[in-house]
Amino acid sequence: MKYVNTARTVPGGPDKVGVLITNLGTPDAPEKAPLRRYLKEFLSDPRVVEVPRLIWWLILNLVILNIRPSRSAAAYKTVWTDRGSPLMFHTQDQARGLQEALAERYGDDIVVDFAMRYGSPSISEVLDRMLAAGVTRLLVMPLYPQYSCATTGSTFDAIAADFTRRRNLPSLKFISRYYDHADYIGALALSIRTFQQEHGTPDRLIFSYHGTPQRYCDEGDPYYCECIHTTQLVAELLDLPEGSYMTTFQSRFGREAWLQPYTDEILKSLPGEGVTSVQLICPGFSADCLETLEEIGEENREYFMQSGGKEYTYIPCLNSDPQHISVLAQLAEEELSGWLESRLN
DSSP states (O other): OOOOOOTTTSTTSSOEEEEEEEEEEEOSSSSHHHHHHHHHHHHTOTTTOOSOHHHHHHHIIIIIHHHHHHHHHHHHHTTOBTTBOHHHHHHHHHHHHHHHHHHHHHGGGEEEEEEEEEESSBHHHHHHHHHHTTEEEEEEEESOSSOOIIIIIHHHHHHHHHHTTOSSOOEEEEOOOOTTOHHHHHHHHHHHHHHHHHHOOOSEEEEEEEOOBHHHHHTTOOHHHHHHHHHHHHHHHHTOOTTSEEEEEEOOOSSSOBSSSBHHHHHHHGGGGTOOEEEEEOTTOSSOOHIIIIIIIIIHHHHHHHTTOOEEEEEOOOTTOHHHHHHHHHHHHHHSHHHHHTTTO
16 A cells, blocks of 8 residues: 655645744853753854864864853843843843744744754754744744854754755745844834934944954855944944944954954044044844853943043843834745745635
């Protein structure tokens, strides 16, 4: 007797549309051992560190993983909350909000979940759960507005690697970037406008993005250009005067040149140029995390104030703000229009 798989044709059977949002990841706790596991996975990714593997293995395992976990744990403790890691609970809230927004229009056949590229929940374990729930058509939405090989590219690698172990693959769509999407730009502009209504207008508005090695850009990574474009689009929408804003790059690591200008060095120099009040926003981050709350919110504040600055404020990420959830829902609907509209007919 010939076997026929009827799972996708039986009325009411599994045939769901899945939306998987992803972010970078976070340790399970602000302690040395969890940080060591997390950093080992993160820094072992050849997309993140493009150094010959043997040389990097020695540096990572003999030096970095014996020094950095303790330092990172101390930093994480300053931002840890009753709900745990900010990146974790903001991403959870984003997934919940997106599920509600899509289900309101398309019903229960939409499955939204989230995963982390490094740490838990892993991409593979969440895909197991989604496919077991009947997802046969999958949209992956990395929450990195600007594409980089080290973030979005690495996420695609993880999806592809997971798929090599599966026999029955879902149909797949993948959002690689949305740095210039009108709704995303509008949400950033609104967050700045709303913040300044309460806190006033600074001498300088700084758009600070996570840095990458300059070499990546030289070899074709579009991240730098997309960051500059995002800043310009927001500035145009807000009608910001020339010279009242700038783009910088944070979080450099190692000795080679990274994208410039460096956020910390700019903040140290601005008071000497007569700029004594600044506001910083991080449009490359969809959710607040260690890099925004501790590095930008605290560490860089000290650089600026110790150099003679008078007023330093940080504009939070979009997180699970309703405007941001609306952006994510719009992105999903645009990509899934054919799949979703068929369910309304």
